[in-house]
Amino acid sequence: MSGKTRACSACQRNGRLTCRRTRLGEPCLKTYGLECVELLRRARVAFQAGRTLKENFRLAQLEAVVRMLEEHECDFVDALGRDLHKPRFETVVSELILVKNEALHAINNLKKWMQPHPVERNLSTSLDECVVISEPLGVVFIMGTWCSPVQMCLVPLVGAIAAGNCAIIGPSECTAHTSDLLHRLIPFYLDNECFHVILAGTNDLPEVVELKFDHVLFSGNREEGSRIAQAAARTLTPVTLILGGKNPCYVDQHCDINTAAQRIAWACFQNAGQSLVAPDYILCHADVKARLVQALKCCLMQFYGSDPKESRSFGRMVNLEIFNRTRDMLWRSGKVAVGGQVIEAEKYIAPTILTEVSESDPIMQQEVFGPVLPFLTVDSVDDAITFINKQEKPLCVYAFSSNSKVTTRLMSETSSGSFCSNDCILQSMMVALPFGGVGASGMGSFHGRYSFDTFSHRKSCLLRGTRFECVTYLRYPPYEDRNLSLMAWASTLSQKSQGWCQIL
Incomplete structure (x- = not known):
């Protein structure tokens, strides 16, 4: 880890909650819990004053997000380059453009999202108004993961702004330059009373959560997500968790191997494999394995040259802790078919393909979060489905096949946060699709309208008049058998006429 990160850890030991830098390059400063309490208080006062409720305020803040990304593109490229050795192309495409698309989509649809949603009426409410109103939750806390530090902070923030909330953002301490x-x-x-950034250490986040927010969104690994969920449960705070997992990628014998290899290689090795949504392992037939490994080897040569270490298109591990963890899994699992070189001083792990991997190998026991792709062989699509279903539910399942029946089976007979056939990752970048986990890979979702809904309370409203009391009196005491008979008769009719008797 860098000297700055070590200094931050020292501050965390001496201070109560978090360390903070006010400018890039400045030494970290101790920040105590009182600062978080004060920021939360200011945000809550601003929310209660109705500052975020008006459409024009929300639009102005969303436009400001777009402007910030456009005016400081080079700063974001530089920060992510320092943190992850991330190429400019990857930063712009997978971080900045993604956030801008979210913000512009919200700007274009905000008026429609904010409108009350009418619901179907029945005979007993035919003269009433039944609507669902989306109201903001209040002050929300967004914690982004280090592997996509801009995207996973700002995409949820777009949804929180659009829904009319105040927000506190907690970017990862692992990507110090981007967080700064x-x-x-x-x-x-952004509005200085409604939106704030805190730089909290990972171990401090549960304590921050216990300050009581109106919603918490966390992206990261399962262990940290579990601690966040437990802390939120103590104050009955609802949570959205986007957690990592073992994302399987099934490659059928009936597919275009070269195309599959290109798309898999791009997904597995961009950002040096540090992604929540990258394929985590390959399941394929024995007669496909050799061809696919060779095709992937050719792709890696085409993408990164004969020595990926010298390529400007290949990243580095975020810190020594992640480097050591990935290296140890690599050395203790399977057989290296491609790559395998490591340089600790540079936090470099070459794009690596492992064969002869068994289910009990260390690399199959936890998420990889690195540029290592293990291969396991299966005899059929049935075996692949059985293997996937034996594991915890992943964030993503991928399937490559030219046979639509095969991809349909993988989609319908496995459970995952998302599914993509004949490509990887793209389903997690589309503004029109919800992105989230299920089971061990998380709960809740965001992106586009789904972000707006995540940070909104959908309040059911029935707006009634006082007419027809001559009918509704049947529900009042003293209860009489005659009235009960009439209501039971009306209830029987409601099965055919869509419920016109609902306590009248």
């Missing part, structure tokens, strides 16, 4: 940049820029672009 967000901490520095957001006060210059």
